[in-house]
Amino acid sequence: MRSRTAGSVFLLVSLLCLALSACAPQPEQQAGMAAIDPLPSWNEGATKQSIIDFVNAVTEEGGPNYVAPAERIATFDNDGTLWAEQPAYFQLLFAIDRVKALAPGHPGWKTKQPFKAVLDGDMKALAAAGEHGLLEIMMASHAGMTTVEFEAIVKDWIATSKHPTTGRPFTGMVYQPMLEVLGYLRANGFKTFIVSGGGIEFMRPWTEGVYAIPPEQVVGSSIKTVFEMRDDGPVLVRLPEIDFIDDKEGKPVGINSHIGRRPIAAFGNSDGDLQMLQWTAAGDGPSFCLYVHHTDAEREWAYDRESHIGRLDKGLDQAEARGWTVVDMKSDWKVVFPWN
Amino acid sequence: MRSRTAGSVFLLVSLLCLALSACAPQPEQQAGMAAIDPLPSWNEGATKQSIIDFVNAVTEEGGPNYVAPAERIATFDNDGTLWAEQPAYFQLLFAIDRVKALAPGHPGWKTKQPFKAVLDGDMKALAAAGEHGLLEIMMASHAGMTTVEFEAIVKDWIATSKHPTTGRPFTGMVYQPMLEVLGYLRANGFKTFIVSGGGIEFMRPWTEGVYAIPPEQVVGSSIKTVFEMRDDGPVLVRLPEIDFIDDKEGKPVGINSHIGRRPIAAFGNSDGDLQMLQWTAAGDGPSFCLYVHHTDAEREWAYDRESHIGRLDKGLDQAEARGWTVVDMKSDWKVVFPWN
Numbered sequence: 001m002r003s004r005t006a007g008s009v010f011l012l013v014s015l016l017c018l019a020l021s022a023c024a025p026q027p028e029q030q031a032g033m034a035a036i037d038p039l040p041s042w043n044e045g046a047t048k049q050s051i052i053d054f055v056n057a058v059t060e061e062g063g064p065n066y067v068a069p070a071e072r073i074a075t076f077d078n079d080g081t082l083w084a085e086q087p088a089y090f091q092l093l094f095a096i097d098r099v100k101a102l103a104p105g106h107p108g109w110k111t112k113q114p115f116k117a118v119l120d121g122d123m124k125a126l127a128a129a130g131e132h133g134l135l136e137i138m139m140a141s142h143a144g145m146t147t148v149e150f151e152a153i154v155k156d157w158i159a160t161s162k163h164p165t166t167g168r169p170f171t172g173m174v175y176q177p178m179l180e181v182l183g184y185l186r187a188n189g190f191k192t193f194i195v196s197g198g199g200i201e202f203m204r205p206w207t208e209g210v211y212a213i214p215p216e217q218v219v220g221s222s223i224k225t226v227f228e229m230r231d232d233g234p235v236l237v238r239l240p241e242i243d244f245i246d247d248k249e250g251k252p253v254g255i256n257s258h259i260g261r262r263p264i265a266a267f268g269n270s271d272g273d274l275q276m277l278q279w280t281a282a283g284d285g286p287s288f289c290l291y292v293h294h295t296d297a298e299r300e301w302a303y304d305r306e307s308h309i310g311r312l313d314k315g316l317d318q319a320e321a322r323g324w325t326v327v328d329m330k331s332d333w334k335v336v337f338p339w340n
Numbered sequence: 341m342r343s344r345t346a347g348s349v350f351l352l353v354s355l356l357c358l359a360l361s362a363c364a365p366q367p368e369q370q371a372g373m374a375a376i377d378p379l380p381s382w383n384e385g386a387t388k389q390s391i392i393d394f395v396n397a398v399t400e401e402g403g404p405n406y407v408a409p410a411e412r413i414a415t416f417d418n419d420g421t422l423w424a425e426q427p428a429y430f431q432l433l434f435a436i437d438r439v440k441a442l443a444p445g446h447p448g449w450k451t452k453q454p455f456k457a458v459l460d461g462d463m464k465a466l467a468a469a470g471e472h473g474l475l476e477i478m479m480a481s482h483a484g485m486t487t488v489e490f491e492a493i494v495k496d497w498i499a500t501s502k503h504p505t506t507g508r509p510f511t512g513m514v515y516q517p518m519l520e521v522l523g524y525l526r527a528n529g530f531k532t533f534i535v536s537g538g539g540i541e542f543m544r545p546w547t548e549g550v551y552a553i554p555p556e557q558v559v560g561s562s563i564k565t566v567f568e569m570r571d572d573g574p575v576l577v578r579l580p581e582i583d584f585i586d587d588k589e590g591k592p593v594g595i596n597s598h599i600g601r602r603p604i605a606a607f608g609n610s611d612g613d614l615q616m617l618q619w620t621a622a623g624d625g626p627s628f629c630l631y632v633h634h635t636d637a638e639r640e641w642a643y644d645r646e647s648h649i650g651r652l653d654k655g656l657d658q659a660e661a662r663g664w665t666v667v668d669m670k671s672d673w674k675v676v677f678p679w680n
Contacts, residue, residue, distance in 0.1 A: 225596060227590075253565055257540070
C-alpha cells in the first residue's frame with residue numbers, strides 16, 4: 001500500500017510539474033538536495049564522518065564494499081545507547097512502581113525484603129538485597145499475568161510516568177542524534193533492530209512509536225510464557241521464570257535466534273554490548289561498530305569504567321585497539337535529547 | 341531504496357503517458373488490470389474466494405475490516421503446508437544423510453542403536469528406537485559445530501539431495517498454489533512468516549530463495565547455542581540440547597517471542613498448527629485461518645486423522661465448527677508442484 005501511495009504522489013507531482021512547464025530540476029536544486037544533512041544533531045568531525053562513510057561505502061552499487069539491502073542489518077542496544085539509563089535502568093523504575101501498585105494485595109511485603117525496601121524507598125536496602133533481590137522484584141512485577149495484560153500495563157506506565165530527575169516522560173529521554181542515525185540507516189535500505197538486555201515485552205509496546213522499530217525487530221531478555229486455553233479463549237501466561245538473558249555473550253545468541261543473519265553495523269554503550277560488536281566485526285564483509293561514550297555530565301551523565309550502570313571498560317579498550325567509532329557525547333552531539 | 345525506484349518508474353510512466361497525450365486509463369484497461377488472477381493455480385470456488393475476500397476486506401481503506409499494513413502479519417507452517425512432508429519429514433531425511441556422512445568418524449555407531457538402524461537402512465528398528473532414538477539422531481546430526489558450519493552443511497544438502505520418490509530437489513517439493521498465496525499477501529502489504537516445528541536453522545539457509553521469506557521472518561524449533569571466543573574470532577557453537585519446540589502450544593509462544601504481534605492470518609495442515617490458528621482467530625479484529633487438507637493420493641499424498649506424519653484430526657473438527665477455510669488439495673488446486 002505504501003509504495004502505491006508513494007507512486008501516486010510522484011505521479012501527482014510530475015503531472016503538476018508538467019502543467020507548470022518547469023519539470024526538470026535545476027543544477028542548484030540538485031546541489032541543494034545533496035547538501036541536506038542526514039545527521040543534523042551531530043557536530044562535524046571524524047565521528048559523524050565515519051557513519052556517513054560507512055553508509056556510502058555499503059550502498060555504492062558496483063563499489064568494492066557494496067552490501068545488498070537484504071544484508072543491511074543494524075543492531076542497537078537500548079539502555080544508554082538509544083535512551084538514557086540514569087539514575088537507574090528505566091525498567092527497574094517501572095518494576096518499583098509496579099511493586100508499589102501491587103502492594104495492597106500483598107500485605108506481607110511490608111515486612112519482607114526486598115519488597116520492604118521498595119515500599120520504604122530505601123535504595124540502600126534494595127542494593128543490599130543484591131541480584132537475587134532484584135530478580136524477586138522483577139518477577140513479582142513482570143510475571144503472573146497474560147501477555148495482553150502486561151502490554152496494557154507497560155503502555156499505561158510509559159504514557160503516564162515521568163523521569164525522576166528531568167520530569168520528562170521516559171520516551172522523551174531518547175537521544176536525538178541516535179534517532180537520526182536510525183532514520184538515516186533506514187533511508188539507505190537498512191533494517192534496524194534493537195538488541196537489548198532489557199525485557200523484550202517491556203520494550204515492544206512503545207518502540208514502534210518512538211524509534212519506528214516494530215515489535216518483530218526487537219530482541220531482548222525474556223521470561224517464560226505458556227499457552228493456556230481458557231473459557232473465553234487462548235492466552236499466553238507470563239511465568240516467574242527466566243527464559244533468556246540478552247546481555248554480553250547472550251547478545252550474539254539472541255541475534256542469531258531472532259535475526260538469523262550477522263549484523264553489518266552495531267551500536268552500543270557498555271561492556272554488555274562488547275560481544276555483539278565483536279560478532280558484528282567478525283563478518284566476512286564490511287562492518288561498522290560504534291560505542292556511545294557518556295562524557296557529558298551537564299546535558300546527560302558522565303560515567304564509564306567504574307560505573308555500576310552501563311560500565312564501559314573493556315569495550316573502550318577494544319574500541320581503541322580495533323579502531324571502532326567512539327562517540328564523545330559532549331563534543332560530538334549538538335543536542336542530546338529532542339527537547340534540548 | 342525500493343520506494344524511490346518505484347517512484348521513479350511511476351514518474352517515467354506518467355511522463356511517457358503525457359508525451360503520448362493518452363494518460364487517463366480507459367475503462368477496458370482498468371477492467372483488464374483487475375482481471376489479472378492473483379492465484380492462477382487455484383480452481384475457482386469458495387476456497388479461493390475466501391482468501392481473496394479476506395485480503396480485499398483488510399486492505400479496503402475506510403472499510404469496516406481495514407487493517408493497517410504494520411498489523412498485516414501472516415504465519416505459515418512449513419512441513420505439509422508450504423512443502424511436502426512425505427514419506428518422512430525432510431529434516432529427518434537430512435539427519436539420516438548426516439549420520440551416514442559422519443559414520444566413518446564414529447565406528448561405534450555400527451553396533452549401537454539408533455545409529456545402527458540408520459546405517460543399515462532399517463526403518464523398523466529406527467521406529468522402534470522411538471522418540472528418544474530420534475532425538476539422539478537429531479542431536480548427532482545437528483549439534484557439535486558452529487552456526488556458520490551448520491549453515492554450510494544445510495546449503496550443500498539442500499542443493500544436492502533428491503526426494504526419495506519423486507527424484508526432485510526438495511526445494512521443488514513446494515506447493516505452487518501456496519507460493520502464490522505468499523506473493524499475493526505480500527503484494528497486499530502483508531509480512532509473511534514461517535512458524536514451523538522444523539529446525540529454525542535448517543530452514544533459514546533456503547527460505548529466502550524458495551519462499552522470499554528472509555531469515556528474520558522464520559520461527560522454528562531450536563537447540564541451544566553458546567558464544568565462544570576462539571583464537572580466530574567469535575563463534576556460536578550448537579549444543580546437543582533442546583532450546584525450544586515450536587509445535588502445538590509452542591507455536592503461539594514462538595510467535596509471541598519472535599514476532600510480538602498476533603497474526604491476522606494463519607495457514608497450517610495439522611493438529612500441530614491448531615493452537616497457532618486458535619491464537620490467530622482470538623484477535624480483536626478480522627482474522628483468517630486455513631488448513632491444507634491432503635486429499636490427493638495421485639498428485640501428492642492423502643492422509644489426515646490417522647497419519648503419524650501431519651495428523652489432522654482435532655483441527656479438522658474445529659475448522660468445520662468455526663468456519664475456517666479447508667483446502668481440498670484434489671479439487672481446489674489446479675497444480676500441486678511447480679513442475680506439474
